[in-house]
Amino acid sequence: MDFSPIAPMECAAKIRNAKKMAVLTGAGLSTSAGVPDFRGPRGLYVTRAYDPETVFAIDHFDRDPGPFYAFSRDFLAMLEKISPTPTHRFLARLEADGRDIGIVTQNIDGLHQLAGSRRVYPIHGDYRTAHCRRCGKDCDGDELAARLKASAEVPVCSACGGTIKPDVVFFGENVRNLPEALSLAAASDLMLVLGSSLAVYPAASLPSSAGGEVIVVNRGPVALGPGRGIYLADAGLDEFFAEVEEQLMGGGG
Ligand SMILES: [Zn+2]
Known part of the structure; x- marks a missing residue:
């Protein structure tokens, strides 16, 4: 060096x-x-078998947001426990x-x-804000987190029924x-x-x-x-x- x-x-x-x-x-x-360092040997991807190619790919999300939300429920639950x-x-x-x-x-x-x-x-990006994929309507991150805790469903927009996505940057996004x-x-x-x-x-x-x-x-x-x-x-x-x-x-x- x-x-x-x-x-x-x-x-x-x-x-x-x-x-x-x-x-x-x-x-x-x-x-x-x-x-966990997502890319590290003890990352969530490995320990919980999340595949980053699926979880954080925007085309996968638009077809099936389920894997991303499975990851997100675990991730947000973990964040509540740490400082x-x-x-x-x-x-x-x-x-x-x-x-x-x-x-x-x-x-x-x-x-x-x-x-x-x-x-x-x-x-x-992060989970503090979110948007509807269809109409762009804002969704507060705290509200989204509360909805994820209350229900196992994929959260949808109150205005148009489109899928809500937290403003976490996916592969293929700027x-x-x-x-x-x-x-x-x-x-x-x-x-x-x-x-x-x-x-x-x-x-x-x-x-x-x-x-x-x-x-x-x-x-x-x-x-x-x-x-x-x-x-x-x-x-x-x-x-x-x-x-x-x-x-x-x-x-x-
Ligand atoms: Zn919408």
């Missing part, structure tokens, strides 16, 4: 000096909360402290918002918030990439749009070419950022 390694103390100093921060988060951020990780909360505190920070996430679990982060761009994500990255003088192996586009292309230095904290390999101002810590996120926060508090930052 030709990346410059980085320790929590150095990362804290860069955060303290940053004027505008962009954060990109992936599945590795939420695994310590208990959200944001210390790293989710750390990022929310940076924003609450008045720092200029925005988060682009590949995760559909809504844990950043639950932790209190307000400027969040979920590029793969990602969301991409212009916002790109301008956040370009305007940043520090970008953190947390728990993403950068294997999936367009998230993978965001670090190359970064306006300044990039710090990648991830367990395992990352698909990112080495370059000037790119730092890598192969570390557990919660342990790493516990130390970063200690440094920030100690330094009055």
Whole structure:
């Protein structure tokens, strides 16, 4: 690896000096909360035999939304039982402290918002909103979750009877918030990439749009070419950022 390694103390100093921060988060951020990495060996796909090709394919959904809703019932039930990780909360505190920070996430679990982060761009969507596939009518995510709990039926639109689909980005659909994500990255003088192996586009292309230095904290390999101002810590996120926060508090930052 030709990346410059980085320790929590150095990362804290860069955060303290940053004027505008962009954060990109992936599945590795939420695994310590208990959200399985869908692509990982212990993912829901494997343990519960969900086939991503079927569950998240829009043409399959339009023919038969059953498999997606079977997955979603399990996923939403799991989300009710988990909490944001210390790293989710750390990022929310940076924003609450008045720092200029925005988060682009590949995760559909809504844990950043639950932790209190307000400027969040979920590029793969999430379950907080939903729409009718036929007439486009909005459906609130909480209402949808309540309906999924109350009935085993596929939820249909109250206006036209069409199938309701949460605003989770499927294969074959455009990602969301991409212009916002790109301008956040370009305007940043520090970008953190947390728990993403950068294997999936367009998230993978965001670090190359970064306006300044990039710090990648991830367990395992990352698909990112080495370059000037790119730092890598192969570390557990919660342990790493516990130390970063200690440094920030100690330094009055
Ligand atoms: Zn409708």
